[in-house]
Amino acid sequence: MTSTQIIKYSIDLIAVLLLALGIKGLSKVKSARGANRLAAIAMGLSALGLLVDSYISQGVSTSALIWIAIGTTAGGLLGLITAQRVPMTAMPETVALFNGCGGMSSLLVAIGVALFPVAKSQGDYINSSIETISITVSVFVGAITFTGSMIAMAKLQGWLSTPSWTKSKIRHAINIGLACISLIAIFGTLQGSENALWLLIFGSSLLGVGVTMPIGGADMPVVISLLNSYSGVAAAAAGFVVGSQLLIVAGAMVGAAGLILTKVMCNGMNRSLISVLFGGALSTDSPNTGSTSEGEYTNITACSTEECALTLEAAERVVIVPGYGLAVAQAQHTLREVTRVLEASGIDVTYAIHPVAGRMPGHMNVLLAEADVPYEQLIEMDVINPEFPATDVVLVLGANDVVNPQAKHDQTSPLYGMPVLDVQEARTVFVIKRGMSAGYSGIKNDLFELSNTSMVFGDAKKVLGDLLVELKELGVGKKH
Amino acid sequence: MSFLSEALWVLLLGSLLGLELIGKVPPTLHTPLMSGANAISGITMLAALTLILKAGNNTPLSITGSIALGFALFNVIGGFLVTDRMLAMFNRKNSPRKGLRK
Numbered sequence: 001m002t003s004t005q006i007i008k009y010s011i012d013l014i015a016v017l018l019l020a021l022g023i024k025g026l027s028k029v030k031s032a033r034g035a036n037r038l039a040a041i042a043m044g045l046s047a048l049g050l051l052v053d054s055y056i057s058q059g060v061s062t063s064a065l066i067w068i069a070i071g072t073t074a075g076g077l078l079g080l081i082t083a084q085r086v087p088m089t090a091m092p093e094t095v096a097l098f099n100g101c102g103g104m105s106s107l108l109v110a111i112g113v114a115l116f117p118v119a120k121s122q123g124d125y126i127n128s129s130i131e132t133i134s135i136t137v138s139v140f141v142g143a144i145t146f147t148g149s150m151i152a153m154a155k156l157q158g159w160l161s162t163p164s165w166t167k168s169k170i171r172h173a174i175n176i177g178l179a180c181i182s183l184i185a186i187f188g189t190l191q192g193s194e195n196a197l198w199l200l201i202f203g204s205s206l207l208g209v210g211v212t213m214p215i216g217g218a219d220m221p222v223v224i225s226l227l228n229s230y231s232g233v234a235a236a237a238a239g240f241v242v243g244s245q246l247l248i249v250a251g252a253m254v255g256a257a258g259l260i261l262t263k264v265m266c267n268g269m270n271r272s273l274i275s276v277l278f279g280g281a282l283s284t285d286s287p288n289t290g291s292t293s294e295g296e297y298t299n300i301t302a303c304s305t306e307e308c309a310l311t312l313e314a315a316e317r318v319v320i321v322p323g324y325g326l327a328v329a330q331a332q333h334t335l336r337e338v339t340r341v342l343e344a345s346g347i348d349v350t351y352a353i354h355p356v357a358g359r360m361p362g363h364m365n366v367l368l369a370e371a372d373v374p375y376e377q378l379i380e381m382d383v384i385n386p387e388f389p390a391t392d393v394v395l396v397l398g399a400n401d402v403v404n405p406q407a408k409h410d411q412t413s414p415l416y417g418m419p420v421l422d423v424q425e426a427r428t429v430f431v432i433k434r435g436m437s438a439g440y441s442g443i444k445n446d447l448f449e450l451s452n453t454s455m456v457f458g459d460a461k462k463v464l465g466d467l468l469v470e471l472k473e474l475g476v477g478k479k480h
Numbered sequence: 481m482s483f484l485s486e487a488l489w490v491l492l493l494g495s496l497l498g499l500e501l502i503g504k505v506p507p508t509l510h511t512p513l514m515s516g517a518n519a520i521s522g523i524t525m526l527a528a529l530t531l532i533l534k535a536g537n538n539t540p541l542s543i544t545g546s547i548a549l550g551f552a553l554f555n556v557i558g559g560f561l562v563t564d565r566m567l568a569m570f571n572r573k574n575s576p577r578k579g580l581r582k
Binding site: 019020022023024026027028029032033035036037039040043046047050051054058060061063064067068070071072074075076078079080082083084086088091092094095098099101102104105106108109111112113115116130224225228231232234235236238239240241242243244245246247248249250251252253254255256257258259260261264265353362363365366369370375378 | 498512542549559
């Protein structure tokens, strides 16, 4: 082993260590930011190590440097601009976009190695067959990651709606067909056929679309998390392709991490991964129009923002339940204004955070942090549930399924068993909602018909704005 | 053969490490963690770099490698910066509360 090899190996080892410490540190609020930087440094270090090693061992041509510079500048600048411009509410689709590009990169590397013999390692039979296998895996997983992530992003952005054919059983036939095509192409590619490679790219790309398309918005975070795991697998496969152990370690870590996170999200929604991917059991039967028999309400109490303000004025303890609708309406800043007024008049305000509130686990925390809500006021479900009976007013903002008491009492409900916030235990519940349409699950919410529940209809941001005006007129929050 | 057996060990240990590292994370950090892990999956940039370095005078391969590098770096740089933006918001509570928007 030469001294440059030793240096290269040490750099790789340090990079792996830093990446592991980075992921570890990301699991604590205090150390998270530093850990993220640590991981970024590790990535930079690993790239530097590779360049220095290849400069010393074989030299780097000027043309290679130019190509590297072009790729780095283009990708880096676009990444920089995107990261700075994108609003916090659009985080899930941004992660999907980045993730898809990672998959695309692995796909391109595999295609490059497959098509151009220069890039192949001049090894024995075993090495070349490993290479073929890893190219196949990398192409297959990379293509699914790319198209799947793009569809996920488009659906979250609202550019794509769920087409009707995906709600019928036909979609299974189509996806099985695509899977068969991909499988045939995989065998062809393993034989070294170039046409089969193109068929594999085509088939697995369509498979990514076909599998992601039927999945509704509420389940999308799970899919993104799973695709994130895939992109790790694709990276590990690319590591086998180019013979880099660093790539294999990092890819495997991300792949495993993504799987764990996916499982955590599924647990939060009381759904199995299988039913998210293939069943669509909650969303297929009743398209969320609210006109189906399940979605009809008979005993609704509607009220004005004025009544809501009067009740809030008299309250001592208020709990806010923020949900997906709050994120969509971008009403977190207005909400913060309202809670400031309430706090100023001595009312105790906390926020109940369901594990899957918002569009991703933890997304609601990010959104509320953006609006300057103190971290200590965000209370997790298990902690706040016993406190609801001692609560005067609960404001439900754009949340639906996570406050549905059916999940506790109705054994026939598809939601049965899902952990929910027991808001019905509070003295008064206000549900701020655009209309009576069902939530993402398409299931009727029993909470809305309870006697202590009042509905305030309207866009969350507008209702909160009106509420703020009413509260100020009542003189709440003004010190006399 | 040695690369294969080594690589498979590396794959196995890397996966186990990933499972252990992520075992206990508060829900608050799930989105930033996902975003951070996603940035790390852009490590394929190393594969793209290797491709360019091996390409020599083969222009189509260089272009393929360069595009792959661009996609990977978009993932890496964008991913880390976005994660940092999210985490910066959590840290704000530690700073003195002055200069807040009215």
